[in-house]
Amino acid sequence: MDASALGTFLQYLINGLALGAIYGLIAIGYTMVYGIIRMINFAHGEIYMIGAFVAVTTFSILAAAGVTSVPLALLLVLVMAIAFTAAYGWTVERVAYRPLRGAPKLAPLISAIGMSILLQNYVMQTQGARPKPLAPVMNGGVTLWQGDGFAVNVSYIQLFIILLTVALMVGFTQLINRTALGRAQRACEQDRTMAGLLGINVDRTISLTFVMGAALAAVAGVLVTMYYGVIDFYIGFLAGMKAFTAAVLGGIGSLPGAMLGGLLIGLIEAFFTGYVSGAYKDVASFSVLILVLVFRPTGLLGRPDIEKV
Amino acid sequence: MAHSIQDHLKGSIIAGLLAMVLAVPFIGLYTVSTDQGLVVEQRWPWVFWSGLIVSVGSFLMGLARDLLAARRAAKPKLAASAKPSRDDALTAKLSKGFAIGITLFAITLPFMPFSDRYIMDVGTTVLIYVLLGMGLNVTVGLAGLLDLGFVAFYAIGAYSFAILSTTLGWGFWVCLPLSGLIAALFGALLSMPILRLRGDYLAIVTLGFGEITRIVILNWQSFTGGPAGISGIPRPSLFGLSFDRRPPEGLTSFHEVTGIAFATEHRLMFLYLIALTLVLAAAWVIKRLRALPIGRAWEALREDEIACRSLGINPVASKVSAYAVGGMLGGFAGCFFAARQGFVSPESFGFIESALILAIVVLGGMGSQIGVVIAALFIVLLPEVGREFADFRMIVFGIAMIAIMVWRPGGLLSQRVPTIRLSSQKGAGA
Numbered sequence: 001m002d003a004s005a006l007g008t009f010l011q012y013l014i015n016g017l018a019l020g021a022i023y024g025l026i027a028i029g030y031t032m033v034y035g036i037i038r039m040i041n042f043a044h045g046e047i048y049m050i051g052a053f054v055a056v057t058t059f060s061i062l063a064a065a066g067v068t069s070v071p072l073a074l075l076l077v078l079v080m081a082i083a084f085t086a087a088y089g090w091t092v093e094r095v096a097y098r099p100l101r102g103a104p105k106l107a108p109l110i111s112a113i114g115m116s117i118l119l120q121n122y123v124m125q126t127q128g129a130r131p132k133p134l135a136p137v138m139n140g141g142v143t144l145w146q147g148d149g150f151a152v153n154v155s156y157i158q159l160f161i162i163l164l165t166v167a168l169m170v171g172f173t174q175l176i177n178r179t180a181l182g183r184a185q186r187a188c189e190q191d192r193t194m195a196g197l198l199g200i201n202v203d204r205t206i207s208l209t210f211v212m213g214a215a216l217a218a219v220a221g222v223l224v225t226m227y228y229g230v231i232d233f234y235i236g237f238l239a240g241m242k243a244f245t246a247a248v249l250g251g252i253g254s255l256p257g258a259m260l261g262g263l264l265i266g267l268i269e270a271f272f273t274g275y276v277s278g279a280y281k282d283v284a285s286f287s288v289l290i291l292v293l294v295f296r297p298t299g300l301l302g303r304p305d306i307e308k309v
Numbered sequence: 310m311a312h313s314i315q316d317h318l319k320g321s322i323i324a325g326l327l328a329m330v331l332a333v334p335f336i337g338l339y340t341v342s343t344d345q346g347l348v349v350e351q352r353w354p355w356v357f358w359s360g361l362i363v364s365v366g367s368f369l370m371g372l373a374r375d376l377l378a379a380r381r382a383a384k385p386k387l388a389a390s391a392k393p394s395r396d397d398a399l400t401a402k403l404s405k406g407f408a409i410g411i412t413l414f415a416i417t418l419p420f421m422p423f424s425d426r427y428i429m430d431v432g433t434t435v436l437i438y439v440l441l442g443m444g445l446n447v448t449v450g451l452a453g454l455l456d457l458g459f460v461a462f463y464a465i466g467a468y469s470f471a472i473l474s475t476t477l478g479w480g481f482w483v484c485l486p487l488s489g490l491i492a493a494l495f496g497a498l499l500s501m502p503i504l505r506l507r508g509d510y511l512a513i514v515t516l517g518f519g520e521i522t523r524i525v526i527l528n529w530q531s532f533t534g535g536p537a538g539i540s541g542i543p544r545p546s547l548f549g550l551s552f553d554r555r556p557p558e559g560l561t562s563f564h565e566v567t568g569i570a571f572a573t574e575h576r577l578m579f580l581y582l583i584a585l586t587l588v589l590a591a592a593w594v595i596k597r598l599r600a601l602p603i604g605r606a607w608e609a610l611r612e613d614e615i616a617c618r619s620l621g622i623n624p625v626a627s628k629v630s631a632y633a634v635g636g637m638l639g640g641f642a643g644c645f646f647a648a649r650q651g652f653v654s655p656e657s658f659g660f661i662e663s664a665l666i667l668a669i670v671v672l673g674g675m676g677s678q679i680g681v682v683i684a685a686l687f688i689v690l691l692p693e694v695g696r697e698f699a700d701f702r703m704i705v706f707g708i709a710m711i712a713i714m715v716w717r718p719g720g721l722l723s724q725r726v727p728t729i730r731l732s733s734q735k736g737a738g739a
Binding site for chain 1: 333341449455502527528672708714
């Protein structure tokens with residue numbers, strides 16, 4: 001492999017990692033909700049879309065108010081996006097899913113699809129159907145490697161995406177492993193009835209799971225807004241589907257699995273677009289997923305499903 | 310568990326306040342693209358109104374729920390063991406009567422004095438969705454295998470006919486069975502990699518199958534016409550009689566032979582009647598299949614796979630055939646759809662279609678054929694009736710889907726009556 005081919009490879013790798021980090025953040029929301037109530041939260045992609053829209057609005061307000069400091073703006077945008085998106089996540093669970101606890105398995109799925117249609121059209125009606133372009137927030141980057149005729153670049157925003165995702169992952173793992181809330185969540189995941197008997201407030205734990213998933217999706221929404229600079233009301237569907245693929249690929253219910261799956265999907269997309277064809281990149285992701293599931297029916301890091309009679 | 314008025318007031322005020330908070334970034338503020346980038350505009354009164362609407366709405370709903378609960382409690386209790394069986398018998402009788410009634414209505418509809426082009430057109434759309442719903446009902450309702458990519462079979466059926474007719478010049482009646490067969494083959498193909506998967510893993514793989522089909526159709530320009538689709542698909546004929554004003558070469562037209570004055574309505578009536586025939590045939594076949602060993606095997610598989618295996622039922626054959634039969638009906642629907650539109654494009658086969666078809670099956674009550682009919686009527690007619698709301702009809706549609714599921718989680722007509730119902734999940738919510 002000559003130097004320029006290696007350079008291209010590295011560039012795709014960096015692009016794929018940044019994209020995969022975003023998918024991973026969304027995938028965690030799917031995996032946590034699935035782990036605790038065994039339900040596919042189809043509206044999770046829309047939650048991420050809501051995060052992106054709150055980010056765009058907040059950025060615009062800050063620009064109008066004359067805030068020029070990037071770190072301050074970022075902090076405010078993240079706080080606002082997380083707060084509002086988490087509120088939406090909580091409400092979605094309360095309105096559409098909680099009444100269906102213990103209902104036949106497909107009922108919450110249909111309710112989630114209804115919620116997804118509702119949120120998409122709600123945002124389309126209130127914010128308009130046209131894409132929202134946002135002025136770049138973070139410019140520039142570093143050149144990692146300069147050869148003759150090619151360069152490997154990491155933009156600051158890519159760096160920010162990867163670093164923030166790593167930080168969130170570390171924090172999140174600590175939260176699940178060390179805190180009382182994390183313990184309650186793991187208990188509910190294993191046996192909800194028993195956890196309830198032992199004095200855990202199951203409803204509250206489930207609500208908080210949705211809130212946390214929504215918060216991470218909000219961060220992903222902010223990052224995507226900054227990365228691509230343009231969003232519309234439809235982005236939730238595609239991102240949601242890919243994140244869902246990522247969660248299943250990694251083994252649904254497993255947190256490291258979601259992150260691994262997200263990174264894999266991001267990398268597959270980046271490399272397939274770079275080397276083969278952009279039009280068929282989703283076909284590639286799904287094919288890899290199907291292949292993995294044929295050999296490991298519960299995903300890469302999923303625990304094998306033991307059937308109880 | 311009646312709540313006091315104070316409780317209701319408190320709850321509804323909290324709900325209203327929450328709605329106002331949620332409304333701030335979307336209803337209160339909105340961004341407009343201008344030359345200077347995005348500009349934020351405000352409309353605060355709306356935030357207040359949405360808070361008020363949610364507050365009043367939740368108050369009234371709380372009262373209504375209490376009222377219903379009180380009435381139910383006041384009713385003299387029937388003997389616990391006798392009640393369900395009597396209810397079930399009643400439901401069965403009612404749904405049988407309803408089935409006969411709606412079939413008669415559907416057959417006579419085109420000949421009614423009030424039926425016009427619009428009614429025929431909407432009626433045909435309803436019938437296509439009924440056919441799709443029946444197909445998916447075999448996979449999801451009977452065999453219990455989740456399929457989020459059912460639209461793929463619909464697309465395969467439609468494109469089979471479109472490609473066969475435009476390249477080889479084959480007619481509708483030749484292509485109809487072929488489309489079904491091709492879709493059934495794809496159904497069998499899809500079922501191969503997923504035999505070992507269960508429940509939720511099926512969801513993503515089938516969803517992926519649907520998306521792969523759509524992406525391939527979208528990008529395989531030379532074969533499928535890509536985003537532009539295929540046009541000029543011939544319309545169905547009646548024993549060689551065409552319903553066009555000027556029939557294509559080699560065909561005579563219906564109005565020339567019968568001497569009835571030409572009217573476009575006749576073609577719409579004819580299409581409607583084809584769709585109705587397909588639906589009735591499908592309904593009959595599924596009814597018969599349910600009584601055959603294969604249908605029994607599907608239902609047994611849905612209830613308990615392990616028990617099935619130990620009783621010697623071959624799960625592989627059951628699963629493959631369930632996907633194939635479901636896919637075949639989807640293929641028929643697709644073929645008919647292409648013939649009716651005269652044009653196919655990838656836009657008609659997005660994920661939302663799969664979601665709607667699944668919604669028809671689940672809203673109707675899994676496994677119930679009459680339920681499929683009622684739910685298809687609902688899914689097609691609600692957006693039609695809601696045309697006055699124009700932009701808000703999809704919002705209303707989403708709310709209605711959630712509301713029906715919350716109100717009747719088992720679907721409108723649930724035919725699945727287990728002998729013992731274990732309340733395993735009940736304690737968890739406390």
